[in-house]
Amino acid sequence: MKNVCLSALAIIGFLLWMPVIAIADSGRLSDETIPGSYEITSPNGIIRFPFTIHGGDIRFACQVNGHEVYLLLDDGFMWDQLLFWGSSEVDSLGLQYDGEIAIGNDTNAADRIASRTASGITLDLPGVTFLEQTAVVTPYSSGNAAMWAGSVGQVSATFFKHFVVAIDFDDMTITLSEPEQFEYTAHGVAIPWEPMGFGPWKIPARIGLADGREVSLDFMMDLGYNAQLQLATGGENKITAPKDATPASLGMNIQRVETRGHVGYLAYVTIGGYMINRVLADFVLEEQQDHTFHEAMVGLGLLSRFNLVFDYRRHRLFIEPNKTFADPFE
Numbered sequence: 001m002k003n004v005c006l007s008a009l010a011i012i013g014f015l016l017w018m019p020v021i022a023i024a025d026s027g028r029l030s031d032e033t034i035p036g037s038y039e040i041t042s043p044n045g046i047i048r049f050p051f052t053i054h055g056g057d058i059r060f061a062c063q064v065n066g067h068e069v070y071l072l073l074d075d076g077f078m079w080d081q082l083l084f085w086g087s088s089e090v091d092s093l094g095l096q097y098d099g100e101i102a103i104g105n106d107t108n109a110a111d112r113i114a115s116r117t118a119s120g121i122t123l124d125l126p127g128v129t130f131l132e133q134t135a136v137v138t139p140y141s142s143g144n145a146a147m148w149a150g151s152v153g154q155v156s157a158t159f160f161k162h163f164v165v166a167i168d169f170d171d172m173t174i175t176l177s178e179p180e181q182f183e184y185t186a187h188g189v190a191i192p193w194e195p196m197g198f199g200p201w202k203i204p205a206r207i208g209l210a211d212g213r214e215v216s217l218d219f220m221m222d223l224g225y226n227a228q229l230q231l232a233t234g235g236e237n238k239i240t241a242p243k244d245a246t247p248a249s250l251g252m253n254i255q256r257v258e259t260r261g262h263v264g265y266l267a268y269v270t271i272g273g274y275m276i277n278r279v280l281a282d283f284v285l286e287e288q289q290d291h292t293f294h295e296a297m298v299g300l301g302l303l304s305r306f307n308l309v310f311d312y313r314r315h316r317l318f319i320e321p322n323k324t325f326a327d328p329f330e
Contacts, residue, residue, distance in 0.1 A: 034161045035080040035133060042127030047176040049126040054150050056226030056300065058167070060174065063124035065093050070151040074224035075160060077199035082121060082135040084153035085144035090137060096120045101136060113142050123158065128176060130158055154224065165310045170322045179313050188320025191272040193310065196220065203317055208267030210242035217296045225299030227282055228329065229269065232295050234286035241283035250282045261285045269302065272319050276305065280329040
């Protein structure tokens with residue numbers, strides 16, 4: 001996925017069968033929607049494995065049904081299923097297909113992609129095996145395998161709903177910790193990480209606009225969006241692109257619908273008390289708002305300046321600036 005492409009959030013966000021997240025009385029997420037099960041295979045109980053940035057996405061090696069593959073990590077929507085792009089490599093995984101599903105915008109049937117579902121999938125990583133996972137598989141004709149060349153698909157809730165997920169961009173490692181055993185010992189801060197009600201999750205932030213105003217916003221979180229920040233122009237906050245912003249294509253979703261707008265600089269972005277100056281952002285044209293469903297979306301281009309710890313069950317995200325925090329945006 002190149003840095004002008006939108007993530008697969010546009011796929012799963014409108015899955016016609018998206019489950020509702022259940023909340024237990026204690027404020028913790030119930031186990032009702034957690035996908036499958038897992039077995040820790042590490043002798044010392046530590047689950048840690050390397051990742052790379054490939055095409056602007058977090059990519060890691062693993063085994064699916066015993067076959068070596070690469071997957072991407074995404075959280076634009078917290079979907080329970082694995083997501084595979086239809087390809088000959090996916091055909092070789094021996095998936096057990098058990099149904100069909102249309103994915104895409106449920107307000108426009110023409111945009112939906114007829115896909116298949118599969119179940120009984122085993123996902124192996126250093127230190128852990130995930131069992132009885134399910135998947136959605138898009139067809140060859142969607143062209144998704146070419147859009148995300150170098151991987152067979154994506155993983156989301158399989159990680160986030162079972163474990164506390166730490167992403168260290170200094171060491172380029174992902175660590176999975178059982179929630180009951182997790183204790184944060186680094187030097188960052190915790191910020192609220194809350195569901196938006198239809199799949200994505202959000203964090204609070206502030207932005208400094210070119211016109212001198214400061215605006216408080218909820219940033220929709222999307223690790224699969226590899227630019228820094230996408231803002232919807234107009235709206236309640238009357239956001240506009242800077243006068244010197246450059247007209248640009250802001251990406252193409254899984255249905256290959258293009259979003260257009262401008263690319264320009266914000267004076268600053270503040271997350272969890274950490275201020276990042278002169279942040280390059282995408283500004284979506286107001287007349288193209290039907291291609292978006294958020295006022296602000298933060299992506300890997302900005303989030304990767306922090307080491308991140310996602311505690312899904314306790315609705316919190318720990319952030320700590322890493323060695324790239326002060327690098328200029330090109």
